[in-house]
Amino acid sequence: MHKHHNGLKTAALFGVLWAVLLALGALIGAGTRSSAPIWIMALVGVGTTFYGYWNSDKIAIRSMQAFEVSEAQAPQLYQVVRELSARANQPMPRIYVSPTMNPNAFATGRNPQNAAVCCTEGILQLLDARELRGVLGHELMHVYNRDILTSSVAAAVAGVITSVGQMLLFFGGGDRRNTNPLAMIAMALLAPFAASLIQMAISRTREYDADEDGSQLTGDPLALASALAKIERGVTMVPLPPDQRLVNASHLMIANPFRGGAMNKLFATHPPMRDRIARLERMAGRPLQ
Numbered sequence: 001m002h003k004h005h006n007g008l009k010t011a012a013l014f015g016v017l018w019a020v021l022l023a024l025g026a027l028i029g030a031g032t033r034s035s036a037p038i039w040i041m042a043l044v045g046v047g048t049t050f051y052g053y054w055n056s057d058k059i060a061i062r063s064m065q066a067f068e069v070s071e072a073q074a075p076q077l078y079q080v081v082r083e084l085s086a087r088a089n090q091p092m093p094r095i096y097v098s099p100t101m102n103p104n105a106f107a108t109g110r111n112p113q114n115a116a117v118c119c120t121e122g123i124l125q126l127l128d129a130r131e132l133r134g135v136l137g138h139e140l141m142h143v144y145n146r147d148i149l150t151s152s153v154a155a156a157v158a159g160v161i162t163s164v165g166q167m168l169l170f171f172g173g174g175d176r177r178n179t180n181p182l183a184m185i186a187m188a189l190l191a192p193f194a195a196s197l198i199q200m201a202i203s204r205t206r207e208y209d210a211d212e213d214g215s216q217l218t219g220d221p222l223a224l225a226s227a228l229a230k231i232e233r234g235v236t237m238v239p240l241p242p243d244q245r246l247v248n249a250s251h252l253m254i255a256n257p258f259r260g261g262a263m264n265k266l267f268a269t270h271p272p273m274r275d276r277i278a279r280l281e282r283m284a285g286r287p288l289q
Helices: 006-032 036-063 075-087 121-126 129-144 147-171 181-218 221-237 244-252 262-266 273-284
Strands: 094-098 105-108 116-120
Touching (some): 075 181, 116 121, 121 129, 129 181, 129 221, 147 181, 181 221, 221 273
Antiparallel strands (some): 105 116
8 A cells, every 4th residue: 555645735725715704704794793703613624524424424324215225134244354454454343234236335434443334235246356346445545545525524614615605605704794795696606616526636646546456455456446346337337316315425435325427427426437447447557258
């Protein structure tokens, strides 16, 4: 396992997110002639960040209606996860299964000691043992790289920015005589857009890194490449409904669980499958058969 300057990338992206959040507070404060909105925005951001961090596993698992399984119920899952956890010298995570035929998987939890791995029934039926091992290696690396913290904080802060931007657009910024209305409208419209782009950039970076590090953990990048090709076809055939709870958890999954479209592709939190597969093929030194 090696680092990809994730800390520097995360710090830079979060710096922009918080700058947008505080700019919204400053804009509201200019209209109300008070510094209180800036402090309120900061407190709200911190509060939602910690809530998302401490409850990320519960929120994601609940959204997928997943249930914890024992080793007797899922012996293959336990065998693979135990082997990979031991290879990484990390504790064994809890294992969940989601009763949906959408082929997907995700890992969650604030650290390796409080981690959980979830596979859908669809992915368990779709992949062979080698491909499933590749997927689980990818998911475990999200936990070991502390990606869950990054994703949870990004989602929480982006959500606050979006909500405040909408409030600013519909309810105004206080005394309009002291606030440029065009600037207020522009900020209200652009802030959620900026938050979405930054969250997308964070998620895409993490997927590439988990692909690479997970393949190093398993020693089999083509297994993950083969799994991703199957998952892409399976998700297209059995997409998840665009429920908001599922949308909020979708950035944790190994593949976008929704049916693709022009706008969905533009704002996707996952990099294109063909790019991920091509990177894995280069790691293996030969193309996927």
